[in-house]
Amino acid sequence: MSLISDNLQAVLADIRACAVAAGRDPQQVGLLAVSKTFPAEAVLQAARAGQQAFGENYLQEALEKIRVLQILAPELPVEWHFIGPIQSNKTRAIAEHFSWVHSVDREKIAGRLSGQRPIELPPLNICLQVNISGEASKSGVLPEEAAAVALKIAALPHLRLRGLMAVPEPSAGMQEQRQAFRRLRELSEQIRAHGLPLDTLSMGMSADLHAAIAEGSTMLRIGTAIFGSRHYAK
Ligand SMILES: *Cc1c(COP(=O)(O)O)cnc(C)c1O
Numbered sequence: 001m002s003l004i005s006d007n008l009q010a011v012l013a014d015i016r017a018c019a020v021a022a023g024r025d026p027q028q029v030g031l032l033a034v035s036k037t038f039p040a041e042a043v044l045q046a047a048r049a050g051q052q053a054f055g056e057n058y059l060q061e062a063l064e065k066i067r068v069l070q071i072l073a074p075e076l077p078v079e080w081h082f083i084g085p086i087q088s089n090k091t092r093a094i095a096e097h098f099s100w101v102h103s104v105d106r107e108k109i110a111g112r113l114s115g116q117r118p119i120e121l122p123p124l125n126i127c128l129q130v131n132i133s134g135e136a137s138k139s140g141v142l143p144e145e146a147a148a149v150a151l152k153i154a155a156l157p158h159l160r161l162r163g164l165m166a167v168p169e170p171s172a173g174m175q176e177q178r179q180a181f182r183r184l185r186e187l188s189e190q191i192r193a194h195g196l197p198l199d200t201l202s203m204g205m206s207a208d209l210h211a212a213i214a215e216g217s218t219m220l221r222i223g224t225a226i227f228g229s230r231h232y233a234k
Pocket residue numbers: 034036057083084167205206207221222223224225
């Protein structure tokens with residue numbers, strides 16, 4: 001057993017306990033292991049311990065890990081999720097190498113991803129990122145724009161709009177954390193009322209996973225609690 005494997009089991013146990021305490025089915029709370037800044041070896045350890053979904057923020061770093069994992073462990077069912085800011089010139093490689101993108105916040109980027117998704121692959125799963133705390137510098141569509149952008153993304157042929165994603169402003173208090181996540185859940189319900197079959201709420205990180213589970217998260221994005229603290233910022 002490695003440290004990463006121990007951490008992973010502890011996080012999974014925490015998620016289960018928290019889901020049960022919230023009256024939710026633990027199977028409905030997925031875990032995305034955020035491996036940014038950690039080497040392919042760390043991903044491999046987590047994958048060997050049973051983790052399938054991995055989140056990456058930086059394209060070049062991710063492509064390298066995807067390649068190494070393909071070579072070292074082609075038998076492991078690893079699924080890659082892009083969760084970082086997206087520049088237009090990066091959409092082709094993202095469309096070619098990932099199963100999910102959580103950080104779509106512009107119709108133009110969605111259009112490029114759809115157009116560049118190889119037709120032999122299944123549709124690219126998409127979450128629309130929402131600026132749920134309304135911070136000026138944050139990425140994400142404004143809550144009031146989300147439904148209109150979601151309807152446009154849902155109409156694109158090679159994408160499958162799965163839900164909403166948010167990175168709320170950090171706050172220490174459980175009530176503040178829950179408020180932001182609750183706003184995202186309510187927004188998702190409003191968009192579903194427009195007829196879009198959303199099934200994903202990508203919300204909750206190492207510091208606020210309990211609040212996110214209590215408010216209905218279906219995919220936690222957890223880095224630090226699994227891999228340790230990150231030693232370089234990019
Ligand atoms: C880095 C990152 C995470 C993971 O954060 P931790 O605090 O390490 O769990 C989750 N989501 C996004 C978008 C990230 O960039």
